[in-house]
Amino acid sequence: MVNKLLWKGSIKLFKEAIKIPYPNEHSCRLKSPDLFENNSFRRIAQGKLSIIIGKLKGQTTTTTQAYRYPVSKWDADDAEKHCKEHKGSFHKAG
Numbered sequence: 001m002v003n004k005l006l007w008k009g010s011i012k013l014f015k016e017a018i019k020i021p022y023p024n025e026h027s028c029r030l031k032s033p034d035l036f037e038n039n040s041f042r043r044i045a046q047g048k049l050s051i052i053i054g055k056l057k058g059q060t061t062t063t064t065q066a067y068r069y070p071v072s073k074w075d076a077d078d079a080e081k082h083c084k085e086h087k088g089s090f091h092k093a094g
Contacts, residue, residue: 021094026076028067028083028090036065048073
């Protein structure tokens with residue numbers, strides 16, 4: 001029981017430590033990370049971007065949570081356009 005409580009506390013601190021914007025990549029949030037099972041996230045490289053997937057709470061399959069656009073491959077305008085096409089919330093690298 002204590003380990004489970006410590007784990008949940010660690011996840012909360014980890015989420016608070018990760019702030020948007022990221023220094024080297026633009027981001028596009030499609031769904032809040034709070035909707036997903038803890039420790040279910042994976043990053044998949046696809047072409048010029050990365051896709052963050054995870055399992056929604058109570059689900060067994062994965063769904064896309066976010067896109068990441070490396071600043072070395074995407075300018076902010078193109079990344080924002082892609083994000084808006086996918087109905088996401090865009091955050092410029094910073």
